[in-house]
Amino acid sequence: MAMRWLPLLLVLAALLPGEGSAQALKAEVLSIGDGDTIRVRQGGRAITVRLACIDAPETAQSPYGRQARNTLQQRLPIGREVSLHVKTTDRYGRLVAEVISDININLAMVEDGQAFVYRQYLGGCDAKEYLDAEFRASRHRYGIWQVDGGITRPWDFRKGHRTSCARGIPVLHGSFCRYGNRNSSGPLPAEKGRTLNLRGGQEANPGPAPSTESGQGAPEPVRTAEVRQRCDTQLVNSVTRRERHPVTAESDTPALFPAC
16 A cells, blocks of 8 residues: 555655645656546656645536546647646645646636536635635636536535535436445446435525426525625625634634625
8 A cells, every 4th residue: 555655655655745835746748537637747756746735626516527528638638748836735645736738727727617616625716816816706606606606616516516425315317426435336227206406415405306407506695896896895805814824624714704
């Protein structure tokens, strides 16, 4: 098991020699996983990279997940050389980085309306730049913003999926429930007549059950531009404070801004 992670650990040792350091790494695009995950080759090794500070729709959130993946494929064709501005690694062992081609790809995905700003994990990125890009995309109703307030956030969609899987409830046609380290034997068919809350979380009654055809789930509550701007301003200030005075994970953004 230790040998399995050795190549990645060696890469990380080269990338993160000191606390708070930011390193750039040249790599070549091998493939596109989804709207926020790619595989690259660096130093003869294949590495999975999770795009930092954004969250693209899940594949099951049709058609938005597929559109996000297609957009990322167009921006990062196979063989394209990129620069990775590595922030950290996630619990799956993936590098979390801003991917720079001729432009910042992470930021472009938000600007195109193909991904949300991942507010909970915005440290290390320019918060204001990302939030401004998201505001412009929502104002022009690009991609995920064609629905009032935007489609179900991917993190809420995943939460609802995990909850339904834990209860043994089929979620969406073509979706998989994980049991331990293994997937179920095959895709789970949509259960006829079953109403599901794919939002998860502690919300009150979110309204009608989400459509299993669109994969959107219930739309986010519509917020006025003034409310969104106030919440985002608070978030930018919070990120700035955390970068200057690091805090524990228990004091993360959701706890600071329950109303937002």
